[in-house]
Amino acid sequence: MKVIALAAAWVAACAQLAHAEIVIDRMWSTTYDYSKVQELSDPQIKFVDGQALTASVNVTAAASVKSQQYDAIGIQVQENQLAQLVDTFGGGVTDSVAITLQDFKSKHPKDYDDLLHLLFSQDAEWHAKGGVGLNTVRVPLGACDFGAAPYTYDDTEDGSEDPKLELFTIKKAPKLWQTLHDIVAIHPGLKIISAPWSAPGWMKDGADETQPLFGGNLKEGMEEVYANYLVKAVSEIKQQEKLDIYALSLLNEPQIQKLEYPTMKMSATQAITVGKLVRTALNKQGFEKVKLLTWDHNWDNTEYALQVLNADPTPWDGTAWHGYAGQPSSQKVVHDAYPDKETYFTEYTEVTQYFSEPYKNMKNTARNLLIGSIRYYSRSVVLWNLVLRKDEDGFTTPHLPNVCQNCNAAVLLLPDSTDALAAADPNHTKTVAEAAGDAKKDKRRRRSLWRRADDVKPDTTTQELKPQTGSAVAGGGEKAEAIQAKDVVDAKKTGTNSVYETSLFKRSSDFSVLSHLSTAVRPTGASKEYSKRIGVSSTDEITELGGRLLAQAFRQDGVKPGVSRFSLVLLNQNDHYETDVWENATAVIAFRGQIANVTTLPGLYTLSWEAPTVDTSAAAKTPLPAKADGAAADAKPAS
Numbered sequence: 119m120k121v122i123a124l125a126a127a128w129v130a131a132c133a134q135l136a137h138a139e140i141v142i143d144r145m146w147s148t149t150y151d152y153s154k155v156q157e158l159s160d161p162q163i164k165f166v167d168g169q170a171l172t173a174s175v176n177v178t179a180a181a182s183v184k185s186q187q188y189d190a191i192g193i194q195v196q197e198n199q200l201a202q203l204v205d206t207f208g209g210g211v212t213d214s215v216a217i218t219l220q221d222f223k224s225k226h227p228k229d230y231d232d233l234l235h236l237l238f239s240q241d242a243e244w245h246a247k248g249g250v251g252l253n254t255v256r257v258p259l260g261a262c263d264f265g266a267a268p269y270t271y272d273d274t275e276d277g278s279e280d281p282k283l284e285l286f287t288i289k290k291a292p293k294l295w296q297t298l299h300d301i302v303a304i305h306p307g308l309k310i311i312s313a314p315w316s317a318p319g320w321m322k323d324g325a326d327e328t329q330p331l332f333g334g335n336l337k338e339g340m341e342e343v344y345a346n347y348l349v350k351a352v353s354e355i356k357q358q359e360k361l362d363i364y365a366l367s368l369l370n371e372p373q374i375q376k377l378e379y380p381t382m383k384m385s386a387t388q389a390i391t392v393g394k395l396v397r398t399a400l401n402k403q404g405f406e407k408v409k410l411l412t413w414d415h416n417w418d419n420t421e422y423a424l425q426v427l428n429a430d431p432t433p434w435d436g437t438a439w440h441g442y443a444g445q446p447s448s449q450k451v452v453h454d455a456y457p458d459k460e461t462y463f464t465e466y467t468e469v470t471q472y473f474s475e476p477y478k479n480m481k482n483t484a485r486n487l488l489i490g491s492i493r494y495y496s497r498s499v500v501l502w503n504l505v506l507r508k509d510e511d512g513f514t515t516p517h518l519p520n521v522c523q524n525c526n527a528a529v530l531l532l533p534d535s536t537d538a539l540a541a542a543d544p545n546h547t548k549t550v551a552e553a554a555g556d557a558k559k560d561k562r563r564r565r566s567l568w569r570r571a572d573d574v575k576p577d578t579t580t581q582e583l584k585p586q587t588g589s590a591v592a593g594g595g596e597k598a599e600a601i602q603a604k605d606v607v608d609a610k611k612t613g614t615n616s617v618y619e620t621s622l623f624k625r626s627s628d629f630s631v632l633s634h635l636s637t638a639v640r641p642t643g644a645s646k647e648y649s650k651r652i653g654v655s656s657t658d659e660i661t662e663l664g665g666r667l668l669a670q671a672f673r674q675d676g677v678k679p680g681v682s683r684f685s686l687v688l689l690n691q692n693d694h695y696e697t698d699v700w701e702n703a704t705a706v707i708a709f710r711g712q713i714a715n716v717t718t719l720p721g722l723y724t725l726s727w728e729a730p731t732v733d734t735s736a737a738a739k740t741p742l743p744a745k746a747d748g749a750a751a752d753a754k755p756a757s
């Protein structure tokens with residue numbers, strides 16, 4: 119009996135090898151209505167013989183209800199077009215995030231521990247529960263817009279200069295370091311990317327008269343002192359907190375001068391000088407591995423980064439980008455000029471007032487970052503604040519006055535989760551009664567102060583990138599009447615993954631977007647490597663990032679001996695340009711001459727399957743044509 123069974127198994131195994139059946143066995147779903155936030159299933163969809171679509175098939179909504187035939191869109195996966203490794207994803211840990219989390223910790227230590235595991239644990243057990251497995255945080259060096267008070271690591275009382283940095287201290291952000299230690303305890307491999315928002319006031323001129331950290335420029339002649347300040351930050355963080363900085367930018371957003379929070383302008387000429395000094399000093403002090411990134415600002419300017427790299431590329435490891443203005447394809451301009459330099463996406467948040475539901479936030483972020491930024495060589499998706507407290511009004515706190523009150527965060531802590539007083543008294547210096555009074559006042563003030571369009575970060579990206587909007591709600595500007603944020607930022611009740619939808623916190627669209635990327639690229643099985651982007655095309659990409667079904671594909675080798683896992687992120691944005699007519703779409707996925715049909719509701723999906731690894735040594739030498747000019751070639755069906 120046993121022998122026969124073994125023989126049968128052997129025969130079956132041989133048959134399988136000859137016709138290795140490829141099956142989509144994992145699917146993570148986030149539906150437009152948030153009936154599923156991040157839900158895992160095994161759809162067992164087989165790749166079968168069939169014709170790849172070379173043009174979309176359109177079905178009218180009326181017909182599709184009757185016939186169950188949906189718009190069909192050809193998705194072609196080009197496994198041998200290997201591009202960059204995508205291995206960096208997470209969000210900002212600002213003072214606001216640290217204050218909020220430490221407050222949560224003191225009130226609900228067990229839930230805090232669960233939440234950090236949900237965000238950062240790399241264990242399969244947490245992944246299966248819907249954990250994101252983040253591996254990156256972005257940490258401001260000194261204060262940014264999200265915190266309790268403006269400060270730098272070297273403030274002097276009277277504005278006098280401290281060129282030897284004798285007053286330097288990183289201890290002004292104690293909650294930040296404690297928070298990072300808590301995260302590193304869960305994920306020791308955490309990557310910390312960092313940037314200051316401003317130099318100390320005494321290194322600047324032209325700033326706000328009463329608050330030298332707001333606005334102004336790096337003074338001519340202060341380049342060397344500023345470089346020393348940056349390197350000292352890296353070195354003190356290592357010595358005192360035992361934390362390694364993974365990547366450093368000279369300055370967050372060097373071309374804005376806002377007056378409401380720490381900002382500073384630094385010219386490209388200054389960046390060239392400071393960059394060289396920083397690189398030299400880092401190397402001398404044993405920090406060769408710290409990556410030095412230039413720009414760290416919006417997609418609407420490629421000149422700055424090019425000017426810096428043209429002067430001398432050697433100090434730099436790459437370029438960092440934000441998504442509040444311009445188009446992700448800007449990344450390609452700099453990449454093409456310097457293909458050996460790395461590309462990182464380091465900041466974006468949705469301002470929730472403009473969007474009446476999580477789907478729109480998710481769609482914008484997924485389209486511009488998961489599809490757009492990664493298509494244009496980004497190794498990372500790093501969103502802005504990772505965790506904020508959402509108070510009863512729906513606004514997120516804490517932050518400096520006149521700073522975005524309804525910026526999204528991946529996780530929103532609900533009012534009961536933290537001490538409500540903490541937001542009003544981040545330093546814990548007031549008596550309970552005083553703080554309670556402030557909290558009430560602050561709430562009244564905020565209630566009467568619905569944010570106007572010009573109070574929040576500009577949202578030009580969304581407007582520019584949107585496909586023809588027709589009668590759709592505009593992405594910003596005039597249409598920005600007050601929508602109560604509490605109706606806006608909440609993901610509705612989740613589906614089966616409800617364990618981590620607690621009464622204390624909610625997962626937002628940012629959480630979903632990061633989850634999908636993580637699902638697609640984190641090491642699985644025996645692989646120790648993150649995935650690489652591979653070629654993919656959609657027959658429905660009518661305009662750049664426009665159309666009903668957008669795709670991004672990844673490949674990870676070595677998940678088992680001789681086996682690769684392929685992941686496909688699909689953004690079904692078949693909502694008829696936001697007219698709220700939700701229509702299913704079928705992706706006809708072509709892979710190795712076979713097809714698999716997957717029907718989805720509007721939403722975000724990550725599918726994956728295993729297949730024997732094929733030798734790509736020759737193919738790997740063929741550079742991947744970037745989508746903007748290679749879309750037509752990409753769309754050809756595989757032979």
Ligand SMILES: *[C@@H]1O[C@H](CO)[C@@H](O)[C@H](O)[C@H]1NC(C)=O
Binds near residue numbers: 174175660
């Ligand atoms: C499907 O519709 C889109 C836009 O609605 C159009 O651009 C495309 O040509 C249509 N495809 C077919 C096969 O009719």
Ligand SMILES: *[C@@H]1O[C@H](CO)[C@@H](O)[C@H](O)[C@H]1NC(C)=O
Binds near residue numbers: 266542543544
């Ligand atoms: C917190 O402390 C800082 C530094 O001492 C101070 O400047 C700031 O005003 C304090 N913030 C609040 C809200 O009390």
Ligand SMILES: *[C@@H]1O[C@H](CO)[C@@H](O)[C@H](O)[C@H]1NC(C)=O
Binds near residue numbers: 166168
């Ligand atoms: C997949 O969908 C396409 C387009 O609707 C259809 O022509 C094809 O027969 C389907 N194939 C399978 C295997 O279902």
Ligand SMILES: *[C@@H]1O[C@H](CO)[C@@H](O)[C@H](O)[C@H]1NC(C)=O
Binds near residue numbers: 718
């Ligand atoms: C759309 O597709 C989903 C998933 O396949 C299915 O459950 C649902 O019934 C479809 N909706 C319509 C209106 O056909």
